[in-house]
Amino acid sequence: MNATFRNFALSATLIAVPAAGFALAEMMISPAAQTTAATQSPGLGDLSAYKTIVADTQTIAATGDLKAAEHRITDLETLWDQNASALRQADRAAWNTVDAAADEAFSALRAGTPDQATVDAALAALSTTLDAPVPAAASSPIQYVSGIAVTDESGRAIPCEDLIGQLRSAIGNTTPPATVADLQSKALERCNADDDAHADAFSVQALALLNG
Template sequence: MKNLLLGPVLIVVPVGVVAVGYATLDPASAPTATVAAPTLGDMTPFRTITTDVQTIAATGDLNAAQTRSTDLETAWNDAQSTLWPHDPTAWGNVDGAIDDALTALRAKAPDPAQVDATLASLPTTLADPPGTGAAGGVVQSVSRIATTDANGRPLPCEVMLDQFRTTLAGATLADADRATIDTLQAKGTERCNADDDARADDFFA
């Protein structure tokens, strides 16, 4: 979620970077998508923080609720590399629910009803990350490389950059193409590391 939380529009910047890069790479060199395991594991730490945020928001102190929600963002970010490989789609479901709550809390003028609604749905998603039904979206791909999960949610930027580097390492490119891709990779990595969605959106506009 590192690159999904800070802007009102949920966009994974390196997906755009990788999409451009993959267009010039040899599709035969592309790695396959990770096979998902059934569950993410113990969601208790995230449920605990979510309950705290709900309790604070219920008092009407949305500034304090936003402050506490940063702990949820940090904990989720830190656990991404461990949780995502277990079940990318389930991870995306929780990631999206957290994004919705953070976006509501971080609005210029937070709507208490929207904050309450997003916080109310988050525990349900944490209790059942895969959801009760089959994935309803379509996996998006570029040159046979998955760029989203089965619900159409963009993959984490770290995952996309890892695939990008793996594909680039085995590709045969003209010098001009490699220079272009190296530049895109560097800028995508910078945005991913900085968690700077707003400026990254402008960069790729």
């Protein structure tokens, strides 16, 4: 997930935290084995509902109606966010892998001018990841700001809900200073927009101010 000026400067390092990409892989397996792989993840459990949405989105995208495909993928985003807390607790590493692949698909479909090939590749990668959400290999050291982890082993920003949870715990039942309350509000706004990096920056600033 010090002095005020140094805290603000450190938070800027979070802005460019990239989402990891995932390669497309296809495997020929028997129908029975495919059904099992497509619906069950040892850590995340039954992922069939997400697979159905992705398959629907692929079918729509194949017609060239990328606006309608973007509308359908939003159902995945809503369902994924609703279950995010439980899924992260079940298997944080696998959750991060699927979340990153989903972000790639969202970005591809929500680009100013979506590219068919990019959309197709992102959706195929997401489908493959849901089949086997193997955690991504560590790509960089965990980054810390004011002693708080702001990236995981894959280099992705820590889920904003985690740092906002830490901030809420730190505030407790007290009335926070106006500066902290403002930062908390900004963190919540960016988190609701699925902007983990910026949300984490605001949360870390607020936590640093509370911790002195």
